[in-house]
Amino acid sequence: xxxxxxxxxxxxxxxxxxxxxxxxxxxxxxxxxxxxxxxxxxxxxxxxxxxxxxxxxxxxxxxxxxxxxxxxxxxxxxxxxxxxxxxxxxxxxxxxxxxxxxxxxxxxxxxxxxxxxxxxxxxxxxxxxxxxxxxxxxxxxxxxxxxxxxxxxxxxxxxxxxxxxxxxxxxxxxxxxxxxxxxxxxxxxxxxxxxxxxxxxxxxxxxxxxxxxxxxxxxxxxxxxxxxxxxxxxxxxxxxxxxxxxxxxxxxxxxxxxxxxxxxxxxxxxxxxxxxxxxxxxxxxxxxxxxxxxxxxxxxxxxxxxxxxxxxxxxxxxxxxxxxxxxxxxxxxxxxxxxxxxxxxxxxxxxxxxxxxxxxxxxxxxxxxxxxxxxxxxxxxxxxxxxxxxxxxxxxxxxxxxxxxxxxxxxxxxxxxxxxxxxxxxxxxxxxxxxxxxxxxxxxxxxxxxxxxxxxxxxxxxxxxxxxxxxxxxxxxxxxxxxxxxxxxxxxxxxxxxxxxxxxxxxxxxxxxxxxxxxxx
Numbered sequence: 001x002x003x004x005x006x007x008x009x010x011x012x013x014x015x016x017x018x019x020x021x022x023x024x025x026x027x028x029x030x031x032x033x034x035x036x037x038x039x040x041x042x043x044x045x046x047x048x049x050x051x052x053x054x055x056x057x058x059x060x061x062x063x064x065x066x067x068x069x070x071x072x073x074x075x076x077x078x079x080x081x082x083x084x085x086x087x088x089x090x091x092x093x094x095x096x097x098x099x100x101x102x103x104x105x106x107x108x109x110x111x112x113x114x115x116x117x118x119x120x121x122x123x124x125x126x127x128x129x130x131x132x133x134x135x136x137x138x139x140x141x142x143x144x145x146x147x148x149x150x151x152x153x154x155x156x157x158x159x160x161x162x163x164x165x166x167x168x169x170x171x172x173x174x175x176x177x178x179x180x181x182x183x184x185x186x187x188x189x190x191x192x193x194x195x196x197x198x199x200x201x202x203x204x205x206x207x208x209x210x211x212x213x214x215x216x217x218x219x220x221x222x223x224x225x226x227x228x229x230x231x232x233x234x235x236x237x238x239x240x241x242x243x244x245x246x247x248x249x250x251x252x253x254x255x256x257x258x259x260x261x262x263x264x265x266x267x268x269x270x271x272x273x274x275x276x277x278x279x280x281x282x283x284x285x286x287x288x289x290x291x292x293x294x295x296x297x298x299x300x301x302x303x304x305x306x307x308x309x310x311x312x313x314x315x316x317x318x319x320x321x322x323x324x325x326x327x328x329x330x331x332x333x334x335x336x337x338x339x340x341x342x343x344x345x346x347x348x349x350x351x352x353x354x355x356x357x358x359x360x361x362x363x364x365x366x367x368x369x370x371x372x373x374x375x376x377x378x379x380x381x382x383x384x385x386x387x388x389x390x391x392x393x394x395x396x397x398x399x400x401x402x403x404x405x406x407x408x409x410x411x412x413x414x415x416x417x418x419x420x421x422x423x424x425x426x427x428x429x430x431x432x433x434x435x436x437x438x439x440x441x442x443x444x445x446x447x448x449x450x451x452x453x454x455x456x457x458x459x460x461x462x463x464x465x466x467x468x469x470x471x472x473x474x475x476x477x478x479x480x481x482x483x484x485x486x487x488x489x490x491x492x493x494x495x496x497x498x499x500x501x502x503x504x505x506x507x508x509x510x511x512x513x514x515x516x517x518x519x520x521x
Contacts, residue, residue, distance in 0.1 A: 191481025
């Protein structure tokens, strides 16, 4: 006679309290997570305690619902109120109208302030009033102007869905990014994802919608850094042998000539699933790489770190910004010393000799956009001015910054180099320095606030500078990709008024067609 099954494990408030930090940080097993959520759903004090702890972990955040989105929503509320007023013909109708107004204003205030995010207990069915677009992929991002990618630096091709070349730098869903031997390319997607594409790689932005962004890696190597907020879309990278589900992390994906995939994680974690399925193959945590074909786990090595290093920046103990060439302290690389000056690729210990070796090939700094490099002319101009007015030491330092800038794999370090130059030699009166630093902070660190301050400083020093148009355009672009739509409209209007025939007019109007009236006489 078989033994009776063990009684179900009791799960109460005490157990919930013990699991709280693991649940908030996403480290509970699936079974434990189900027990945790089930208890919180039935126990109001535990649910409130969870939401409070999640808010502490998440920290303060600016309201996500703002600008045109909120204005359209509030206008829709007022339209409903007006319709109800016309329909009401009795005291009871008037009372119902008052209730409708109160309810509408309450919902508007709730949506404006933002529901608590990051919690499994937030009501997912809440939707904006009379401003719903069920099939609209914009919803997680807030505004259609953000639904773009942008080629930052490097060499390669951007191909539209018909496989025709794309000019101008900005691209939409359906674009394929292609690099050949000796080429590498860096791109930004939706103002949130930074992507480093190594030689002989083919990456396609296949879809966006239903709260997620889909990429297809057809071959080669990519590294991606995704600073995801809880309400931002999930990222899924499709390969021939697996789908990689990303919540927010720094990771690399490789696809061999035979279609075999390998995933390595430097910060955060990813989930590897069967292609087109919800079936999980493996979770991959920071410091780990996973060979899908062999179901084999190992430590990350030099190859993965070298692919991802152009996307590095520090998040611990200092404000986010370009680093000085070392591996960030929040990247997990087994065997690497904790001493910052020793955190570099040369000190990574390779555990096995079977691992393929090789560094990322250096590529020329020519732009894939056909429109020239934003910063190269500025840097050359700055060098000429310094040679005529400054010391040999300053010339040597600026030349070192120039060498870092010219190579795609080291360009992210040029911002730190230029910042040190300003601090050491007092070159604050050189406006080109601020324009260069702002561009590098924006493209490589995703530090939009600091970048906008640098662009404003440039315009304050040299409002009539030959590159003032570039500074105004960059101000508009930084606000757009940051999601500050009202500010972006204001900067777009300023740009169009100052440069009605400028080289970036088409890009501004492409994202904000309503600004066309600024060009009308």
